[in-house]
Amino acid sequence: MRIGLLGVGTVGQAVARALIERRDVLSRAAGAGLVLQRAAVRDLSRPRPLSREQLTTDPVQVARADDVDLVIELMGGEEPARGLIAAALERGKPVVTANKRVLAWHGPQLEQLAASKGVELRYEAAVGGGIPLIAPLTDDLAANRVLELRAIINGTCNYVLTRMAQGETLETALGKAQEAGYAEADPRDDIDGVDAADKLCVLVRLAFNATCTPGQLHRQGIRGLDPRDLAYGRELGYVLKLLAIARRGPGLGVEARVHPAFLPADHPLARVDGAQNAVHVVGDLCGPVMFSGLGAGGDATASAVLADVVHVARRLALGDPVPPPRDSGPDAPLIPMSEVKTRCYFRLSVDDVPGVFAQVTKVLATHEIGLASVIQREPGKLGSAEVVLFTYAAPESALAAAEAELSKLPSTRAVLARIRVEASK
Ligand code: NAP
Ligand code: HSE
Numbered sequence: 001m002r003i004g005l006l007g008v009g010t011v012g013q014a015v016a017r018a019l020i021e022r023r024d025v026l027s028r029a030a031g032a033g034l035v036l037q038r039a040a041v042r043d044l045s046r047p048r049p050l051s052r053e054q055l056t057t058d059p060v061q062v063a064r065a066d067d068v069d070l071v072i073e074l075m076g077g078e079e080p081a082r083g084l085i086a087a088a089l090e091r092g093k094p095v096v097t098a099n100k101r102v103l104a105w106h107g108p109q110l111e112q113l114a115a116s117k118g119v120e121l122r123y124e125a126a127v128g129g130g131i132p133l134i135a136p137l138t139d140d141l142a143a144n145r146v147l148e149l150r151a152i153i154n155g156t157c158n159y160v161l162t163r164m165a166q167g168e169t170l171e172t173a174l175g176k177a178q179e180a181g182y183a184e185a186d187p188r189d190d191i192d193g194v195d196a197a198d199k200l201c202v203l204v205r206l207a208f209n210a211t212c213t214p215g216q217l218h219r220q221g222i223r224g225l226d227p228r229d230l231a232y233g234r235e236l237g238y239v240l241k242l243l244a245i246a247r248r249g250p251g252l253g254v255e256a257r258v259h260p261a262f263l264p265a266d267h268p269l270a271r272v273d274g275a276q277n278a279v280h281v282v283g284d285l286c287g288p289v290m291f292s293g294l295g296a297g298g299d300a301t302a303s304a305v306l307a308d309v310v311h312v313a314r315r316l317a318l319g320d321p322v323p324p325p326r327d328s329g330p331d332a333p334l335i336p337m338s339e340v341k342t343r344c345y346f347r348l349s350v351d352d353v354p355g356v357f358a359q360v361t362k363v364l365a366t367h368e369i370g371l372a373s374v375i376q377r378e379p380g381k382l383g384s385a386e387v388v389l390f391t392y393a394a395p396e397s398a399l400a401a402a403e404a405e406l407s408k409l410p411s412t413r414a415v416l417a418r419i420r421v422e423a424s425k
Helices: 010-021 023-030 059-064 081-090 100-117 134-140 155-165 170-179 194-208 227-235 298-318 356-366 396-408
Strands: 002-006 035-040 070-073 095-097 146-152 238-248 254-264 276-283 287-294 341-351 371-377 384-391 412-421
Touching (some): 002 059, 002 081, 010 023, 035 059, 070 298, 081 095, 095 100, 155 238, 194 238, 227 238, 227 341, 341 356, 341 396, 356 371, 356 384, 356 396
Parallel strands (some): 002 070
Antiparallel strands (some): 146 238, 341 412
16 A cells, blocks of 8 residues: 655654554554655655655645555645545545545535545544544444534643643743644634634534534634633633534534533533543433543644554455445534523623622523622722623523623623533533
8 A cells, every 4th residue: 555645744744654663563454565655745855754755845746646545635724635635536546634624614525526436535633633533423323313512622722721721821822732733834723713613513514414614603712711711710610611512402403613611620521631632422322422532743643544544455455345425314404503502601890889780680681691600809900890600591692682781881891701601511
């Protein structure tokens, strides 16, 4: 099995090293000799674990090469990666990729193309780094109707939030995540929840058979979160995480969203720290199961990439046909975010005058939002008091309307934060 590698960066280097150093082990597992044939990069002058003759700056040459049997795409980004994956599939070459951006926007079309050519498109590394996740959702939970999925699927944000809880700034923590190789080429994709939304689309398709593209999801990242919110949450027994959430609604619909959320400190996801990822799935037969492990980093991700390579090679060595894409029935529609119900945390800066609290609770009552707990701090040097409210569940439309009204109260200086709370276990 001669392998063509598109991209020899953080993940590509780790894959190339393992293909060279673990060639015997991998070849035995695959039932065929695995050979790293050639690779494409942008900059030929940087050191790589391949000889100069194996490298090119023209990825098309690798994707189409006659002496390449399988293509691994690890360049990242939408184009030219999508076009190169399509070109390899068109030529009847199986493709392994970690590219959630391409899969989120073009996954179904590429899977159809792969099926029409009788080859596999595999992407275990695209979500959850080294955690086996795609295969379990596709095969091992197949008997279940998935009811709910809550996940920490961006290692960079989880690493940053973990360090912010220890007093570091977002900027310092992000710099460290970049140094460790966790962040995307453009780290705004991590911080703004773009990467998590891409991954959630992939998971929603597999778990709920709901076709969605990232543009349809509600998405909010961790930019602008204040360490004070993490501290207030801690006071009431909550931990703040960037969550990707999908859940079956009462009818046919599925809700899907990415945003920061407070979780009870004893929830299994609340204990997932640093670059770890975890996906908590509730199936109607299996009940709650959680997949967890290192969600980012070269070696962890290479582990998942190579699992796919071994899988493809073994199938080819045995002459097994590629199964048709699964037919899982009609698509489920996405529930509009305005209809999604959540509990909520508000932090307000208010004048320290009598009657303020009555005004605040009146606004909540007008929108039928129940109050679960309250923290009030005495005024600081600027003379404003800080009020923190945790509400019971209410529709997003009511919470947004209440936020707008709270911000207009004469005694409100600012609504400093509104963060959703995922209360159930
Ligand atoms: P990276 O470090 O930025 O590496 C990208 C590689 O692709 C580099 O070798 C780069 O060449 C090459 N490249 C980019 N554009 C090219 C072009 N037009 N022509 C030729 N070569 C090109 O990225 P990464 O972190 O390894 O991520 C790769 C993929 O894995 C992405 O889809 C990412 O989302 C995904 N992923 C990453 C992680 C992680 O922890 N890093 C985890 C899971 C999934 P140069 O080296 O010459 O610049
Ligand atoms: N930038 C991604 C993350 C890499 O931090 O999770 C893994 O997909």
